[in-house]
Amino acid sequence: MINVRFPDGAVRTYEKGITPMAIAKSISEGLAKKVIAASVDGVVCDASTPLNNDIALKLHTWDDAEGKSTFWHSSAHLLAEAVESLFPGVKFWVGPAVDKGFYYDMDLGGRHISEENLLSLEKKMNELAAKNSPYIKKEISKSDAIAYFTEKGDEYKLDLLAGLQDGEITFYTQGEFTDLCRGPHIPHTGLIKAIKLTSIAGAYWKGDEKNKQLTRVYGVTFPNQKELDEHLQMLEEAKKRDHRKLGKELGIFTFDDDVGPGLPLWMPNGTVVIEELERLAKETESAAGYKRVVTPHIAKESMYLTSGHLPYYQDSMYPPMELEGVKYYLKAMNCPHHHKIFSAESRSYKDLPLRLAEYGTCYRYEQSGELFGLMRVRCLHMNDAHIYCSKEDFANEFRAVNDMYIKYFNIFGIDKYVMRLSLHDPAKLGQKYINEPELWKETEEMVRKVLIESNIPFVEVPDEGAFYGPKIDVQIWSAIGREFTLATNQVDFAQGRRFGLQYTNKDNQAETPLIIHRAPLGTHERFIGFLLEHYAGKFPVWLAPLQVKILPISDKFNAYARRVNQQLLEAGIRSEVDDRGEKVGKKIRDTELMKIPYMLVIGEKEQTENSVSVRRQGKGDMGQCAVSEILSTLTSEIKNRQNI
Numbered sequence: 001m002i003n004v005r006f007p008d009g010a011v012r013t014y015e016k017g018i019t020p021m022a023i024a025k026s027i028s029e030g031l032a033k034k035v036i037a038a039s040v041d042g043v044v045c046d047a048s049t050p051l052n053n054d055i056a057l058k059l060h061t062w063d064d065a066e067g068k069s070t071f072w073h074s075s076a077h078l079l080a081e082a083v084e085s086l087f088p089g090v091k092f093w094v095g096p097a098v099d100k101g102f103y104y105d106m107d108l109g110g111r112h113i114s115e116e117n118l119l120s121l122e123k124k125m126n127e128l129a130a131k132n133s134p135y136i137k138k139e140i141s142k143s144d145a146i147a148y149f150t151e152k153g154d155e156y157k158l159d160l161l162a163g164l165q166d167g168e169i170t171f172y173t174q175g176e177f178t179d180l181c182r183g184p185h186i187p188h189t190g191l192i193k194a195i196k197l198t199s200i201a202g203a204y205w206k207g208d209e210k211n212k213q214l215t216r217v218y219g220v221t222f223p224n225q226k227e228l229d230e231h232l233q234m235l236e237e238a239k240k241r242d243h244r245k246l247g248k249e250l251g252i253f254t255f256d257d258d259v260g261p262g263l264p265l266w267m268p269n270g271t272v273v274i275e276e277l278e279r280l281a282k283e284t285e286s287a288a289g290y291k292r293v294v295t296p297h298i299a300k301e302s303m304y305l306t307s308g309h310l311p312y313y314q315d316s317m318y319p320p321m322e323l324e325g326v327k328y329y330l331k332a333m334n335c336p337h338h339h340k341i342f343s344a345e346s347r348s349y350k351d352l353p354l355r356l357a358e359y360g361t362c363y364r365y366e367q368s369g370e371l372f373g374l375m376r377v378r379c380l381h382m383n384d385a386h387i388y389c390s391k392e393d394f395a396n397e398f399r400a401v402n403d404m405y406i407k408y409f410n411i412f413g414i415d416k417y418v419m420r421l422s423l424h425d426p427a428k429l430g431q432k433y434i435n436e437p438e439l440w441k442e443t444e445e446m447v448r449k450v451l452i453e454s455n456i457p458f459v460e461v462p463d464e465g466a467f468y469g470p471k472i473d474v475q476i477w478s479a480i481g482r483e484f485t486l487a488t489n490q491v492d493f494a495q496g497r498r499f500g501l502q503y504t505n506k507d508n509q510a511e512t513p514l515i516i517h518r519a520p521l522g523t524h525e526r527f528i529g530f531l532l533e534h535y536a537g538k539f540p541v542w543l544a545p546l547q548v549k550i551l552p553i554s555d556k557f558n559a560y561a562r563r564v565n566q567q568l569l570e571a572g573i574r575s576e577v578d579d580r581g582e583k584v585g586k587k588i589r590d591t592e593l594m595k596i597p598y599m600l601v602i603g604e605k606e607q608t609e610n611s612v613s614v615r616r617q618g619k620g621d622m623g624q625c626a627v628s629e630i631l632s633t634l635t636s637e638i639k640n641r642q643n644i
């Protein structure tokens, strides 16, 4: 008999040799139908793997990341089977699961896959899936494996085999197709119910442009049609909401070759959004006891040697400039500058927690191929702050930081978020992680406790902490369900020591503070990119670059329109008059295209009654109201940062 420990801590006893699938069946048939794979002592494997020792078991379904990636990788095998039946003689390289779906790289021997071919391949895959073919694993000797692929004439698989040893080679067969693969796979093809091949691309073998170009076919599959439909609809919507498209249409940002790749220029409309975000951050931080600082964009090499950015982070920094025989670097992070502000004065426990905040400008050397709109840039403005605190204060400070994240999520209508708590691995202390076993245990426990108490959804990821402490990555989802990594919130017990930061504690002894690095609004670049998609460019009034457009129906009312406009401007509302000689219908359409939240239409009746007719973006005609009334509506909506 063997003992099997489940994620909830329960331990049950089973016959030696039982499989995860049989365990699932013993729990319920319903569960067994959903099981895709299993983790045995943290390693993902087939649900048909015999269990011969005491182990920790987790059953994977479509609902978890391991389940999805096993599902998609198995779908790549199905794609290969379909390709082989339509393109005999095709040779295959690798077919991994990716973020959303899978791909397979193949050598079609001079043939091409057309869009119509994709449809036939989908049809073929559906046929093959419906056969419910099991994915059968077979251990095979290296010589037999070489013989198989030599006969098939697949030099790519032979290349993969060259790097493998006897005892670690397995084949998987489903239906008519056999692949060299270490697995794991789903139990049978029948689980794949909805298939979409999304695109074809060229990909150099092993990513090297000196090598032959292979054909890469991308696809995505689901266990039901409904999820595929939703996914395709989301992709369609994401295209409309593409931040690069909206950013141009709405005059938010631009790039210029003479300025350089990855260096966005913020246009007047984008600058308004930036200033509103900074106003929000400054108000929130000031209420939470933060102090603002300003630091230079460059610093001497010696500081980055102290911080450890050099040489470890050098590849991500701009090359240095030399002045008066000293090397200077553009700053890639604000932390070292803030540490220097901490150490500029002698500190006592009475000065702590010290919270230093700055919307700091950083420069990072991202590879040209990695640059992407506002999401991957070389110049970024970070909602940064560093909190220097004692161990006793840590839990409260950390809780307050989390509360700030949640407060922002509410303001922006971000309903779905998860924090990923990355922990250390005790076996790697002194190598991958700073050798402070007690501090690791203490801080990880404190962080976990705060997350649980604050009811924040989180997952724990072992062995992914930062070198200097546990790390919390914050993932958020836009209104159309796309995932973004917003920012990290980090605990740091190493930098303080590296920089010799000290304060005098209550017992009059020198102590090193803990440091919390936090940036709830991430960078302007990434966050505004996210907001453009999230709001589809329709910013709530408080964030909208232009909040009100006043539309006189003819020249006769331009003077009154300007008087109303003046009142709005004086109340701090961003407003403009459209006094072009156009028909009001055209003025309304143009204003809607620019996604301006409020339109005030003015004609004879409005002028006589000192009123306006209100049209609200997305809601249409709201009727007529007095100028004083619209002023107070707007003022309160802006002041409360109402999310429409």
Ligand SMILES: [Zn+2]
Binding pocket: 073, 074, 077, 172, 179, 180, 181, 182, 183, 184, 185
């Ligand atoms: Zn495989």
Ligand SMILES: [Zn+2]
Binding pocket: 333, 334, 335, 386, 517, 518
């Ligand atoms: Zn930092």
